[in-house]
Amino acid sequence: MSERSERSTAVRVLPAHDSDAGQRILTALRTPGGAVFVLAGLLLIAIIVSNPNFADPGSLIRFAGRTAPIAIAAMGQYYVIVSGEFDLSMAAVIATQVVVAGNVIGQDEALIVPGLVLMLVIGALIGIVNGLATTLLKVPSFIVTLGTMLALTGLVRYITGGAATGNPSDAFRNIGRGGIQDVPILGIIPYSLLIFLVLATLAAWLMRRPFGRTLVAVGDNPDAARYAGTSVWWLKTRAFVISSLSATVAGILLVGYAGVHPSVGSGYEFAAITAVVVGGVVLGGGRGWVLSAAAGAYALELLFLLLTSLGVQSTWRNTVQGVIIIVAVALAGRTWRAVRRPTRGEPEPAPSASSPPPAPPGSRRTGDS
Amino acid sequence: MSAAPKPEGGPSMSEMRVARSLSSTTIVYLVLLLAVVVGAGITASRGRNFFSIGNLDNVFTMMTILGLIAVGQTLVILVGSLDLSVPFVVSLSSVTAGGLMAGQTGRIVPAVLVTLLVGAAIGLVNGLVVSRLAVHGFIATLGMGLILSGYLASNYQGSHGEAPRAFRLLDATRIGPVPMATLIMLTFAMLAILLLRRTRLGHHLYAVGGNADIARMSGVRTTSPVVAAHVICSMLSAVAGLLLLARLGVGQPTVGAQGSYDLMSIAAVVLGGTLLGGGKGNVVGTIAGVAIFAVLDNVMGVMELNPFLKDVVRGVVIIVAVAVYARREIDRRPPRFGAEPPPGQAAIEEEAR
Amino acid sequence: MRTTMKRTLAVASAAALVALAGCSTDEISDTNEGSGSDDTEWFVQADFDEQDEQRDATFEGDPETPWLQYIDGDMTDTSEFARDEAGKVCFANASISNPWRQTGWITMQQQLQALQDEGVISEMETRDAQDSDDTQIADIDYFISEGNCDAFVISPNSTAAMTPAVERACETGKPVVVFDRGVETDCPTTFIHPIGGYAWGIDTANFLVEELDEGDRVVALRILPGVDVLETRWAAAEKIFEDNGIEAEDHFTEGDPATIKQVVTDAINQGDVDGIWMDAGDGAVAAIEAFEDAGVDYPVMTGEDEMSFLRKWEETGLTGLAPVYSNFQWRTPLLAVQRIFAGEEVPTEWVLPQTPITEDERAQYLADNEGMPDGHYAKFGGDGLPGFPEAWQDR
Incomplete structure (x- = not known):
């Protein structure tokens, strides 16, 4: 199948050379940040081929909606990673917010807005603590956020005795569970998907602002950025705040989607980072696109769905996942090097990105969303 | 703050000397001493003796497994990588050796050898993926962990195999108050120290971890130190699995995950003063880092602290303890053209942040 | 590789040292050499049969205080x-x-x-x-x-x-x-x-087999692999499903409701899901909500005596059973x-009763545990103890 798509690409590539935009897209698709959209598209096609039931627009849109939390978390994590840091505390932040939602809002709908404000304030505070400990106390962010992860998880479980009291009111949960009803063809447009789209737009815009550009510069070369007079500590602290806030939003959506439980969000500490890396963002900072991070999250979730759809035995899924993550990142790494190398007219080494097929409809959707 | 250029004439020369004489390792040991003193006080207030045989035995035992893994993790971090697959290597070696021994004394030696080889093979793959395929250690070993966890889940539904009595003696034997297993851990720590100080490989580990490009230009092959560090780390994790087999009497497919050895070993290494970015640090500090955790756990156990609060304390201690000397590390940096800046120091410190 | 050899040598020599030094050793009971219990299958027919029998055994003592009841024995x-x-x-x-x-x-x-x-x-x-x-x-x-x-x-x-x-x-x-x-x-x-775990598996699987037809599809939600008490629950259920032609597929969820909901949603997308089996009821509500969100009929389902499940079970009126550990x-x-x-x-072996909560008994347990949090278990047996009910309500 891949051979055929490559050939068809070759035919379509030529006219694309005429337009600048086409060329730009093509060049972009050759970078790991672009290739992830192709990867997501291929995975989607594979899923639909393996089980046509998944091609149903209604179930696709629901899939897009339920993946929004991890994609939003990945975008938040992106800001931290691109500045050269890690945020391992996301799972703990999500668990904290889920429990706060359950205990503070409860069944009282009048408390929804104050509850939301409280959650955002808590999220921002955690981000500030992470950021300041990293920048001012000079503790490596890996350690800081590992510490906040332990401390937060422990604190939440201590305060609540570890058990959930109950779900918050349905009106609040509707943010993560509901959507615009009776949409033709799709049936429903989940609010979570809309929230994701808004945040993705915001994130892309932010990366074009001086803040975003400087953040990447700091991740690429902190010295240069510092000599240019950038206030690194404030810059990075804001990145951590964005990360914690995105985890907070993910928590709000997840408590809607799944309900209150201390284990909601478990695994996000690694999942969000993996998604960002699969999205072609380089650990250590300085490289990558924010939307690719989101696409990385979608690609990962599509991979899980594919494993389900293929009926891979549950116990072996981790293994397949591990192999694919390593291979994907290894290929992406080669592509980065290939792209950065001045072109000498030699054929690019990485087969995955050498002649990317035009984005299939599936990947477009994922890409846009 | 870090943005502001260093104020003119920052620390005076005498301050500098004091600071330099207090190496980060010294500070770690001072923190450990503080933990012991405070811990002994708290223990005494509960009517117990911190230095009783039973209590010391508890502290040593809590150090053993994490210590072995953290020694390996130190090497991996020094060379600029990370190993998140350790818990699964521990579990795998525990069930592999347990299955091979199947309760028979005669099978101990082959089982141990096979297990170490399996560990080495995993480390080899980790190392090659990191160095040859240029996949970040975080992702490479996270992926390896997933691969192994799938294998474990598919093949082992519960405890597996059995350690013969002769092998279990490894756990049951004590020399004075010190368990045999702890001595084995310390022996490996000693060997790692010798490796780092006395061998070419050791120097290359620092060089590559400090700045791979400079190391390469100086004629160091960057692949082999990375591979070696990963192989040693996985083998030490395999030894940890063997010791757990001796302790539990059976192979346990979840025993590695139970200890959160991946993140806790990294925390112990950094607590011990090793830079997360690589190139600087040592095993002596790591052992102190592990000991701090063990003392902390022991004292919290005596206090009957709520287990959730234990995690809070651990989290706060990790941040605060590292902050104590992480800040110093920066201040101590020679203002300009100071005495003997190690190659790539600036780069290392940047990475560490 | 040289260091590796050194290490192996060190272990060997250290072991030898211990043998010679004559130091203190804890008592170790002798294991029967070479028994090598290498069961790859996590299923012991004898245990299955024993627990199957115990489900119908008579328990000594007052049924009002089940925590003191036991099966007659040594x-x-x-x-x-x-x-x-x-x-x-x-x-x-x-x-x-x-x-x-x-x-x-x-x-x-x-x-x-x-x-x-x-x-x-x-x-x-x-x-x-x-x-x-x-x-x-x-x-x-x-x-x-x-x-x-x-x-x-x-x-x-x-x-x-x-x-x-x-x-x-x-x-x-x-x-x-x-x-x-x-x-x-x-x-x-x-x-x-x-x-025990087999009894759990038997109670739940028998219920599903009774309520479903041959060839029906059951999604089994399991927390994590490698934990013996959970493995026996699944081992018993899997065997009964197999014997009765129920198509059961198992998934690991780590008890995370978000994962549970995703797994169930995907299963529904693949085709009709007739039954849900759980090895622990934590997160059962998320599984039920997956059916609601997909707009399909509720499955036949086994959860646990956790309040969240009992409440949702009553609210939805689905056909269900709350197994009890x-x-x-x-x-x-x-x-x-x-x-x-x-x-x-x-x-010597104090076997306590383990009876699932059926639909008929549900109302009673809901009333008895009113005001308890969702994470509370109905058969907690503490209503006569000091501090009831606040100690369980304010966690």
Whole structure:
């Protein structure tokens, strides 16, 4: 199948050379940040081929909606990673917010807005603590956020005795569970998907602002950025705040989607980072696109769905996942090097990105969303 | 703050000397001493003796497994990588050796050898993926962990195999108050120290971890130190699995995950003063880092602290303890053209942040 | 590679050193050489049959206090442990990391208070192993050498691995009470447990088989692999499903409701899901909501006696069963200690009743547990204890 798509690409590539935009897209698709959209598209096609039931627009849109939390978390994590840091505390932040939602809002709908404000304030505070400990106390962010992860998880479980009291009111949960009803063809447009789209737009815009550009510069070369007079500590602290806030939003959506439980969000500490890396963002900072991070999250979730759809035995899924993550990142790494190398007219080494097929409809959707 | 250029004439020369004489390792040991003193006080207030045989035995035992893994993790971090697959290597070696021994004394030696080889093979793959395929250690070993966890889940539904009595003696034997297993851990720590100080490989580990490009230009092959560090780390994790087999009497497919050895070993290494970015640090500090955790756990156990609060304390201690000397590390940096800046120091410190 | 060899040599020489040095060694009971129990299948027919039988056994004692009921069998004479004054109990707990254990832990503390008031137990020192075998072995050893214990209560983190440590506790000559997960030794004074994992699997699978037709599809939601108490639940259920032509597929969810909902949603997208089986009811509500969101009929379902499931079950009116892993067993160990300190005999293996909650009984349990949080377990058995109901309500 891949051979055929490559050939068809070759035919379509030529006219694309005429337009600048086409060329730009093509060049972009050759970078790991672009290739992830192709990867997501291929995975989607594979899923639909393996089980046509998944091609149903209604179930696709629901899939897009339920993946929004991890994609939003990945975008938040992106800001931290691109500045050269890690945020391992996301799972703990999500668990904290889920429990706060359950205990503070409860069944009282009048408390929804104050509850939301409280959650955002808590999220921002955690981000500030992470950021300041990293920048001012000079503790490596890996350690800081590992510490906040332990401390937060422990604190939440201590305060609540570890058990959930109950779900918050349905009106609040509707943010993560509901959507615009009776949409033709799709049936429903989940609010979570809309929230994701808004945040993705915001994130892309932010990366074009001086803040975003400087953040990447700091991740690429902190010295240069510092000599240019950038206030690194404030810059990075804001990145951590964005990360914690995105985890907070993910928590709000997840408590809607799944309900209150201390284990909601478990695994996000690694999942969000993996998604960002699969999205072609380089650990250590300085490289990558924010939307690719989101696409990385979608690609990962599509991979899980594919494993389900293929009926891979549950116990072996981790293994397949591990192999694919390593291979994907290894290929992406080669592509980065290939792209950065001045072109000498030699054929690019990485087969995955050498002649990317035009984005299939599936990947477009994922890409846009 | 870090943005502001260093104020003119920052620390005076005498301050500098004091600071330099207090190496980060010294500070770690001072923190450990503080933990012991405070811990002994708290223990005494509960009517117990911190230095009783039973209590010391508890502290040593809590150090053993994490210590072995953290020694390996130190090497991996020094060379600029990370190993998140350790818990699964521990579990795998525990069930592999347990299955091979199947309760028979005669099978101990082959089982141990096979297990170490399996560990080495995993480390080899980790190392090659990191160095040859240029996949970040975080992702490479996270992926390896997933691969192994799938294998474990598919093949082992519960405890597996059995350690013969002769092998279990490894756990049951004590020399004075010190368990045999702890001595084995310390022996490996000693060997790692010798490796780092006395061998070419050791120097290359620092060089590559400090700045791979400079190391390469100086004629160091960057692949082999990375591979070696990963192989040693996985083998030490395999030894940890063997010791757990001796302790539990059976192979346990979840025993590695139970200890959160991946993140806790990294925390112990950094607590011990090793830079997360690589190139600087040592095993002596790591052992102190592990000991701090063990003392902390022991004292919290005596206090009957709520287990959730234990995690809070651990989290706060990790941040605060590292902050104590992480800040110093920066201040101590020679203002300009100071005495003997190690190659790539600036780069290392940047990475560490 | 050179260092590797050095290391191997070092291990060998160190081992030799120990052999020569003649240093202290803990007692190790002899294992039968070469027994090599290498069962790849996690299914023991004999255990299955035994637990299947026990489901219908007659229990001695008052059904009003099921935590004191037991199946008639061998009794341990405890006259040697009789004492006049209150004694100290040392409790090595596996963890309180899930709602079931948290509920039980509260019950145990309230039971302790009652027995302290009665002057039976002076104090209870608790060490929590946070789900680690290694830590729990250290905890037990610590109690043996430093605890000054008059009785040990142990809730093992895992069965085989904890056996040597429990044996060491037995060797102190003090009474040892083991509950929940067992150990592979009969040295404890009493081993308290509900019937077991196979019984859970049989109750639930039989229910689904009865309510479904041959060829129907069941999605099995399991928490995680490699935990023996959970593996037996699935092993029994899987066998019954196979025998009766039910198509069952299992998934691991780590008890995370978000994962549960995704797994179930995907299963619904693939085709009709007729039944849901769970190895623990935590997160059952998310599974039910997946059907609601997909707009399809509710499945036949087995959850657990967790309040969240009972409430959702009533609200939706689906066909269901709440299997029970009797949470009231957390009362029994301290009550056993009370009997032991009094020198009264106790069952050597104290098998507690384990009866699922059916639809007919549901209303009663909902009424009895009104005001309890979602993570509470209906058969907690603590309504007569001091602190009821606040201790369970305000966690």
